[in-house]
Structure formats: structure tokens, C-alpha cells
Amino acid sequence: MRPPDRSIEQALIGWLPRQRWFAGKGRPITGVRIVTGTELTAPAAGSAAGGPGLRHTLVEVSQDGDRDIYQLLLGFRDHLPDRLRYAEILASDGTHVYDAVHDPELTAVLLRNIAAQAEVHPLSFHRVPGATIETELTSLVSSAEQSNTSLVFGETYIYKMFRRITPGVNPDLELNLALTRAGSVHIPRLHGWAEMRLGDDVATVGMLSEFLRTATDGWQLATTSVRDLYASDPLVPAEQAGGDFAGEAERLGTATAQVHRDLAEAFGVRRVPPQALRETAARMVEHLDAACADVPELAEYAEAIKAAYRELAELQRPVSVQRIHGDYHLGQVLRTERGWVLLDFEGEPARTPAERQAPAHPLRDVAGMLRSFEYAARFLLAGHREPVSGPREDSGQAMLLEGRAREWADRNRTAFCRGYALGGGPDPDAHRVLLRAFELDKAVYEVRYEARNRPSWLHVPLGTLPHLTR
Numbered sequence: 001m002r003p004p005d006r007s008i009e010q011a012l013i014g015w016l017p018r019q020r021w022f023a024g025k026g027r028p029i030t031g032v033r034i035v036t037g038t039e040l041t042a043p044a045a046g047s048a049a050g051g052p053g054l055r056h057t058l059v060e061v062s063q064d065g066d067r068d069i070y071q072l073l074l075g076f077r078d079h080l081p082d083r084l085r086y087a088e089i090l091a092s093d094g095t096h097v098y099d100a101v102h103d104p105e106l107t108a109v110l111l112r113n114i115a116a117q118a119e120v121h122p123l124s125f126h127r128v129p130g131a132t133i134e135t136e137l138t139s140l141v142s143s144a145e146q147s148n149t150s151l152v153f154g155e156t157y158i159y160k161m162f163r164r165i166t167p168g169v170n171p172d173l174e175l176n177l178a179l180t181r182a183g184s185v186h187i188p189r190l191h192g193w194a195e196m197r198l199g200d201d202v203a204t205v206g207m208l209s210e211f212l213r214t215a216t217d218g219w220q221l222a223t224t225s226v227r228d229l230y231a232s233d234p235l236v237p238a239e240q241a242g243g244d245f246a247g248e249a250e251r252l253g254t255a256t257a258q259v260h261r262d263l264a265e266a267f268g269v270r271r272v273p274p275q276a277l278r279e280t281a282a283r284m285v286e287h288l289d290a291a292c293a294d295v296p297e298l299a300e301y302a303e304a305i306k307a308a309y310r311e312l313a314e315l316q317r318p319v320s321v322q323r324i325h326g327d328y329h330l331g332q333v334l335r336t337e338r339g340w341v342l343l344d345f346e347g348e349p350a351r352t353p354a355e356r357q358a359p360a361h362p363l364r365d366v367a368g369m370l371r372s373f374e375y376a377a378r379f380l381l382a383g384h385r386e387p388v389s390g391p392r393e394d395s396g397q398a399m400l401l402e403g404r405a406r407e408w409a410d411r412n413r414t415a416f417c418r419g420y421a422l423g424g425g426p427d428p429d430a431h432r433v434l435l436r437a438f439e440l441d442k443a444v445y446e447v448r449y450e451a452r453n454r455p456s457w458l459h460v461p462l463g464t465l466p467h468l469t470r
Contacts, residue, residue, distance in 0.1 A: 001093050001094065001095060002093075002097075003090060003092035003095060003097065005034045008034065008089070009032045009059070010032075011097070012032045012059060012089065013032050015089050016029065016032070016061065016070070017029065020146075021148060021149060021163040021164075022070070023068065023147065024063045024066075024068065025453075026452075027063045027064055028063065028064075029061060029062065029063055030062045030064075031060075031061070031062040032059055032060070032061055032062075033060045033062075034057060034058070034060075035059060035069065036056075036057065036122065037055050037056070038055065038057075038120055038121075038123055038196075039053065039054070039055055039056075040054045040056050040073075040109050040120060040123075041054040041109050051078075052075060052077045052103065052106055053075070053076040053077075053106075054073060054074070054075055054076075054100050054107075054109060055073075055076070056071075056073060056074075056120075056123060056205075057073070057074050058070070058072075058165060058198075068164060069164070069165045069166070069198075070163055070164055070165065071161065071162060071163055071164075071165050072099070073099070073100040073101050073106070073161070074089070074097055074099075074100060075087075075096075075097070075098045075100030075103050076095055076096070076097060077098070078094060078095060078096070080098060084098055086102075087099040087100075087101075087102040087103070101139075101149050101161065102141055104138040104139045104140070107151055107159075108136075108137075108138065108139070110125075110139075110151070110159055110194070110206070111137065111157070111159075111208075112135045113125040114126070114127055114133060114191070114192035114193075114194065114208055115127060115135050115192075121197075122196045122198075123194060123195070123196045124194070124195055124196065125192065125193075125194050126192055126193050126194070126195070127191065127192040128180060128190055128191055133157075133191055133192065134153075134154070134156060137153040137154035137156060138153065138154065139151040139152065139153050139159070140152050142158070146344075147163065147164070147349050148161060148162050148163050149161045149163060153211070154211075155211060155213040156211055157191060157208050157209065158188070158208070159206055159209075160172070160206060161205070161206045162204060162205055162206060164349075165198070165203050166203065167198050167201035167203050168201055168202070168203065168204075168357075169195075169202070170203075170207075170346060171326065171345055171347055171356055172204075172207065172344060173207050174345075174357075175263065175323060175325075175345040176188075176190045176207065176345060177190055177193075178262075178266040178267065179259065179266070181266075182262045182265065182266055184259060184262045185338055186255045186258055186262075186339065186340060186341055187259070187342055187343075188209040188210040188211070188341060188343070189209065189210040190207065190208070190209050190210075191208045191210065192207070193207040193208065194207075212334055212341060214337055215335065215336045216334065216335045216336075217331065217334060218252070218331065218333035218334065218340075219329075219331045219376065221245065221248065221335055222245055222330050222412075223379065223380065224243055225243040225244065225245035225376075225408070226376055226380055226405070226408055227380060228241060228243035229243070229404055229407075230380065230401060230404060234400055237407075238404075238407050238408055245408075246411050246412055246414075246415040247415070248335065249412040249413075249415040249416040250415040250416065250418055250419035251339065251419060252333060252416060253369075253416040253418065253421075253423060253425075254419040254420065254423035255339060255340040255341075255342070256328075256340075256342070256365065256366070256369070256419075256420055256425065257419070257422075257423025257424050257425030258423055258424070259325070259342055260322070260362045260365070260425055261423075261424055261425075263323045263324065264323075267322060268322070269320050269321070269322045270321060270322075270359065271318045271319070271320055271321075272318060272319060272321055273318050274315060274316050274317065274318060276319070276321075277312055277319065277434075280312065281310070281313035281437065284309045284312075284437065284440075284444075285306060285309055287441060287444055287445065287448075288302060288305055288306065288309075288441075288444050291444045291445075291447055291448040294451055294452070295447050295448060295451045295458070297447075297462055298444070298447050298462070298465075301469050304469035305440050305469060308433075308436050308437050308440050308469075309437055309440070309441075311433045311437070312433055312434065315433060315434070319434070320361065320426075321359040321360055322360075322362060323357075324359075324361075324362050324365045325342060325347075325365045326345065326346070326347030326351075326356055326360070326365070327344065327346065327347050327348045327349070327368065328365040328366075328368035328369050328372075329369060329371065329372035329375070330369070330372040330376060331372075332344045348445065350445070361426075361434060361438070362425060362426060363428060363431055363435050363438055364442075366416075366420060366428055366435060366438075367438035367439040367442050368442055369416060370413050370417075370435075370439055371442045371443060371461075371464075373408075373409045373412045373413050373416070374460075374464045375460055375461075376408075376409075377405040377406070377408045378405050378409075378460050378463055378464065379457070381401055381402070381405060381463075406467065439468065440468060443461050443464065443465060443468060446460075447461045
């Protein structure tokens with residue numbers, strides 16, 4: 001007998017904060033309410049009547065007066081195998097309730113439903129026209145750290161299950177669908193998606209894409225290059241040290257410009273008057289003031305940052321805006337056999353849905369990648385994963401490594417911008433005021449994000465501000 005919803009809701013109060021995708025860590029949960037429950041499977045063929053069942057569930061989580069909706073796949077079994085013990089949420093009245101994303105016996109229904117374009121009210125599943133989907137593959141949860149959960153089916157597909165659900169079409173689906181239709185080679189091909197009725201609107205709950213099994217993460221490639229540079233003879237310039245990344249950075253810039261061109265063609269471009277830049281600058285000042293209130297260490301850079309924002313507000317020419325990636329960094333790109341591929345078009349998680357879907361100048365994405373080069377150059381300095389050889393108390397060694405970090409970041413920033421301009425994007429050198437304001441705004445966002453979510457990383461964005469505000 002399945003436990004009542006109220007028992008599951010109580011169990012979720014303790015279980016949710018332990019999940020890496022849960023956005024409300026550090027704040028007490030004052031209530032959990034199951035909003036919808038949709039049965040996706042009957043017991044498996046040949047199993048007993050009490051065999052495994054799968055229920056798609058939305059839960060409303062209350063915290064500090066805020067209410068967020070999260071998506072769960074709840075599995076139900078009379079006997080929970082040892083391989084699924086770690087996913088258990090509740091055991092009650094002889095029934096085990098668990099996080100079924102870890103159960104390939106149940107998740108196979110996602111492939112079958114997308115292939116069949118099934119309707120399981122209020123859920124509906126869709127296949128991209130022309131896509132052929134293998135339905136007998138088994139899934140494995142991706143180990144990548146993220147705010148969603150991804151299931152890899154064989155070595156063929158990856159299903160992104162959005163955990164935090166908001167009304168409307170998710171930008172990741174919207175942009176990937178448009179780029180797939182445009183034939184872009186710089187994204188994983190989209191095969192299908194799932195959505196559901198949510199009040200008077202439709203919400204995206206998942207998307208199925210091509211799995212790039214031979215791909216290498218851009219962050220991994222970049223930080224390996226940094227590590228090689230730190231280990232090299234300090235008299236050897238960066239371009240001669242092993243593992244130089246500049247060629248890849250230039251190719252990544254070109255790929256980025258090509259995706260921006262495809263997005264412009266799919267969604268259009270519009271010109272906005274100088275007044276829009278003044279409004280943008282005013283919002284940047286608001287973000288800065290809020291961040292300074294949260295992170296006092298940021299205050300010493302506030303005047304220099306505001307001066308850059310004033311320069312932006314004083315620009316007297318209209319600018320072009322379009323749909324962009326919105327949260328662009330080295331962790332959102334893969335190096336594949338066919339070149340660089342861009343992922344995760346959701347936008348910054350701390351932004352509102354309206355902000356993430358709003359057209360913006362494409363140099364905002366460029367600024368995001370430039371900030372990521374700064375992160376890659378400095379994250380090893382604190383020994384987050386791989387300690388830098390040599391005594392950290394040696395100030396001379398620290399100054400040497402800081403200089404090498406600056407050299408690596410500058411070299412790759414220049415290469416990326418060169419590739420971006422060669423690929424047909426707006427030349428960053430011709431828009432320095434705009435790019436600098438975007439980069440500082442991104443740095444302020446990073447400072448606030450790290451303070452809230454990864455305090456041990458806070459020194460990384462703060463450490464780049466002395467150079468950036470000069």
C-alpha cells in the first residue's frame with residue numbers, strides 16, 4: 001500500500017535540501033505540498049501486482065514566503081534493491097518511495113513516450129519531426145554538477161529533466177529547437193521534449209538531445225592548459241608552454257559568433273535607442289548595490305564599477321539586441337570531433353524568467369566567456385582540486401603564479417575575441433565600453449552567487465576585480 005501524500009510531503013522536507021539541484025539550500029523549508037501526481041507506468045510486465053511504479057510529481061516548496069515548484073519522478077516498490085537504497089526517500093507500510101531517476105527499469109518510459117508522442121494528461125511528449133528514437137536503451141544519471149538532472153541513455157541520448165519548473169517554454173528548449181531547425185552544427189541535435197499544463201500555461205519539463213560521447217568539457221581543457229603553464233619553466237612564454245589553449249579559444253570565439261548569427265536569423269534582431277542603455281546601466285547599479293550589501297568586500301570596487309556603468313549610460317548610439325545564450329562560460333561548451341558545441345541555453349539561474357528570455361546584446365555572452373577565462377586562470381591558485389606545487393606561503397611564488405594567471409587569461413581573452421570578430425560577431429575592440437560594463441556586471445553577479453552558494457570560490461571573482469577596475 002502506497003503511503004499517503006502527506007507522509008511523502010513530510011519526508012521531502014528533509015530529503016530536498018540534500019539534493020544538489022535544490023536551489024533553496026541554507027533556508028528553512030516551511031512547507032511541501034504535492035501539486036500534481038501523474039502515473040507514468042503500471043507494474044512492469046511479469047512482475048507482481050506490487051511491482052515498481054512511476055509517478056511524475058510536482059511539489060510546491062515554501063521558504064521565507066517564496067514558493068517554488070520542483071519536478072520529481074517518484075518510484076514505488078514493495079522491495080527496494082540494494083542498488084537503489086541510496087535513492088530512498090521514505091519507507092512506509094511496506095512500500096519504498098525513492099528518486100526514480102536512478103532506476104533504468106522505470107525511466108525507459110520517457111524514451112517510449114517521446115517516440116510515441118504520447119499524451120498522459122497533464123503531460124504531453126513530443127518528437128522533433130524526422131527524428132528516430134531508439135526506445136530500448138537504459139539510462140544512467142549523469143554525474144555532472146548542475147541545477148537539473150540529466151539521464152544518459154546508452155551512448156545515444158541525454159534527457160535533461162528540469163528540476164525547478166516555471167510556466168512557459170524553457171529558453172533551453174526554445175533556442176535548441178530553433179537551432180536544430182536551422183541545422184546548426186554547434187549544438188547537440190534536439191530529438192524531443194516533454195511539457196505539461198501548469199495552470200493556464202504550458203511548462204517545459206524535459207528535453208531529449210544527442211549525447212556527444214567523445215566530447216571533452218571546455219572547463220576541463222582550459223584548466224588543464226593552466227596547470228601545464230604553472231608547471232612549466234616561468235621563463236617560457238605561454239604560447240610556447242605545453243597545452244596552449246589559445247587556438248581552441250579562437251575557434252570557440254568563431255563558433256560562438258556562428259551560433260549568434262543563427263539565433264539572429266531565427267528570432268530576429270532589433271535596434272534599441274540610447275535610452276535603453278541608460279536603463280541597462282541603472283539596473284546594473286541596482287545589482288551592484290544589492291551585491292555590496294551582501295558582500296562587503298565588494299564595496300571598495302564600487303566606485304570604479306559605477307564609473308564604467310556611467311560610461312555605458314553616456315553612449316549616444318542605438319545598439320542591436322537579439323536572443324543570446326545568457327549564461328555563457330567554459331562549463332557550457334564541449335570540444336567534439338565536429339568542433340565546439342554549446343549547451344544549456346537556460347540563462348543565469350538567479351535571473352527571472354523574463355530576464356533570461358529578454359533580447360540582449362551578443363557581447364553579453366562574450367563577456368561571460370571572458371569572465372570564465374579569468375576563473376580558469378585562477379581557480380587552481382587556491383588548490384580547489386589540484387594543489388599548485390610549491391609552498392603557498394612563499395609570496396614570490398604567489399606573485400609568479402598570479403602573473404602567469406594574468407598572462408594565460410589575457411592570451412585566451414584576446415584569441416577568443418579575435419575568433420568572434422572573424423566569425424562575424426560584433427568586434428569586441430570596437431565596443432569596449434559596452435563589453436567592459438557587461439563584464440563588470442557579470443563579475444558582480446559572480447561575487448553574489450559565490451557568496452551565497454560556494455563561499456570557498458568567492459576569492460576568484462574578487463581577485464579579478466583589481467585588474468578589471470583599473
